[in-house]
Amino acid sequence: MRERAIRDRSDESPHDRSTTDPAGAAHGRADRADRLSALVPRLKRICGGDGVITDASRRRTYESDGLTYHAEVPGVVVLPTTAEQVAEVLGLCAAEGVPFVPRGAGTGLSAGALPRTDGVLVTTSRMRRVIEVDPDNECAVVQPGVANLDITRAAAPYGYYYAPDPSSQQVCSVGGNIAENSGGAHCLKYGFTVNHVLGLQIATPQGGLVRLGGKAPEAPGYDLIGAFIGSEGTLGIATEATVRLVRTPQKVTTLLAAFTGMDAGGEAVSSVVAEGVLPAAVEMMDALSIEAAEAAVACDYPEGAGAVLIVELDGPAADVDADAAMVRRLCERAGAFEIREASGAAERARIWKGRKSAFAAVGRISPAYIVQDGVVPRTALGEVLGDIARLSAESGIRVANVFHAGDGNLHPLVLFDDAEPGAGERAAEVSGAILDLCIRHGGSITGEHGVGVDKACSMPRMFTPQDLETMDLFRRAFDPAGVANPEKLLPTPRLCGEVPGVRKDVHPLVAEGRAEQF
């Protein structure tokens, strides 16, 4: 997220650079630049003059998403206000063979919204209306640019909320959530975005507008909603969503248990699962991330804790009380030396403070870091954490562990000093080796941040060529011309080499001389 090891060095006009043509045949580049320039007046007719950005310095503000070391200045940026405008823009792109990239709030962490210098960046930031809150049918209808938390804000007066809660929920857009199938700390119990969308309107890569589902569940035909969610902007643009609202729970109890070591914490989690308790969230932090959080926000976690476990329970009051008593017993049995319990909002916020600040806090103890996102079967957590500790000891690279312990989603923070020559590469190696561990244990290369550009070349480590070919057949059913967010999600020979395989030590952008390491 804040990795700064690789930086785009290009200052030349974006039209002089090409993404589809690394060899840089000058005349191809000129062609594309011309084509894009010719498009501008037509885009302005669709989105209005203030809905099209051509100015180079303003375009540059869109050059990356949350994964800033991938950067490309978009050829042109459009800011439509209606679904019809989005569809018209895509229709135009299709007709002219110009690629487009959808963008929400730009908080993505896999470079899924990385723009194209030869393409149109379609940003939903002017589509921010909560169209309707319908408590009777327990749903809300929203435009794609609405911030995740704004749905909950709109629903709260009726006693409802929108359950998927990525940590970026103040900013990230519903459209981005749909594209990434985002989850949050509470997905253990409530699931991901895909479990909370009843209807979508999408603009297809061919310029059509299609309504799928609505306020009633299970529309007839193939489940295109389910297949679209998590498609990372490669199947079109979500222009409206009908999302499920969930009744605000009667009671929420949050427990913080401190252990001397990670093993004991892990054992507590296992026994909670074995007893059949389903908490809303189970989060764990190791000594290094606790240290960072203390330094940054003085969260005042129990002194001497080698691991902190946060367990949140919600639901009917009587159930929550019963489950909380059980979790407390299990933590004690696993060796917790201190347990705190919060039922009020303020106390709860105190417990969460350290966890929520953990990523940013790492900045206090390290000049730079890489956030990895991998998944292992929950039962393999202990072993994998041991392996990570070994990797860290062998390489001399510190790794702080903050993770969703309930579902095995790891977010190791690989720390390095970007002023030290070679440190960035070594950190990237450790980060890559952690992904290897996830794959070796039958897990996944991404639990929530998505594939984007960042992990496209890692896909063959998890899927066979036949799996990937099938996914590509599906993709082309929506986007036969290959204009929708090209070179994201699936590996391409250009980005990954003819035999997509092992992650490269050198980043492809670096290899192509379009970015440099420092």
Next chain:
Amino acid sequence: MSGEDQQARVEADGAVGALAASGVPVRPGADRDAVGGVVPRWVAEPADADGCAAVAAAAARDGLALVPRGAGTKIGWGAPLRRCDVVLDVSALNRVDHAAGDLVVEAGAGTPVEDLADVLGASGQRLPVDPVVPGSTVGGVVATGLSGPGRMLYGPVRDLILGMTVVRADGVAASSGGRVVKNVAGYDLGKLHAGALGTLGIITSVTFRLRPVPPAAHTVSARADDPARARELVASVQRSHTAPTAIEVDRPAAGAVTVHVLLEGPKDGIRARADEVSSLLPGSSVSEDLPEGWGELPGGPGDTLLKLTSPPARLPAVLDALAEAAPDAGPLPVRGSAGSGVLFSALPSATDPVNAVRAVASLRARVEEATGGHGSLTVLDAPRPVHDAGLDPWGTVPGLPLMRSIKKNLDPDGVLSPGRFAGGI
């Protein structure tokens, strides 16, 4: 027999050699293998997923239409097949790999759902998919996307799928998703196959997320005088903090509406929750058992089985419409999830086929109108004469061009269960 059928038969006659070359046991189709009245030329019974792939590859070479089958409990669902040369029986694919500590199971498509429940139950776990049709296999439940009362809390069956392996029309095996509960790598193609009636691929195994078996369960049941009152009761429970697993309505052909609320959870809390629900439903009774017919489809053999969806608040309009749908049949029986807005109903087998077709069309129009276009009516299963009388099982299906395009890319020759799905897919 249509010209197309005849042609298929001729091709099939010459194709036994090709199927035999797959190395999989193949026998001639018998009457008991008939799919919607059509007896397949051959029935292939592979021992494993590789065998499925070999049969599909062999069938593809000769352009034979292939229909996957589990226990066959819902084999006639959808529109009648245009062709049915080979039934691919996946019963032998019944391996269960249960990772109890991870609350995950991978099951072969042919695994009977009841057997799976036994394996999971031994570890105090379950797949929260109601056994709507007894005897179903994992593949059949997923391919029909058939969910019961628990869909309200746990989601429909497709929500519980973590990963899937299918054999494509060309015999290539491909997986998507994974074996961990959280994973966003690649397209989630399992969602697409759920409810696709075997038209996009042959499901060979499915990985599901599981839930612990709740320590206690209570059902609170109450009569409602009319549909409007039933909705009021449902809404009051939804607005409460009792976190029900299911809110069902049940109205037999001749009778009043009953609302059932299922609560599950820790023993310590269940009585208090049941009391609270009970106070919201005047005259209700509380039971530790599930009511009779819980989660079962209404109607009987030979009936025309209907699925209706609506925004939950439009329940009364849909119930009213069902009461008046078929003048010669009287009120239709209805059962389903009032909480999520999915109801099942049935036109009696005695209904004249032409009248049945008419009733479906007018009911569909009424449901669409009463739900502001949000609701739908699909016919899950109908006797052949009703189909032949001109039944449209699907109605308008938004997104159909995209669906056709997906079908074309995954099954370019249209050999997987052809004709069964929306728009003739």
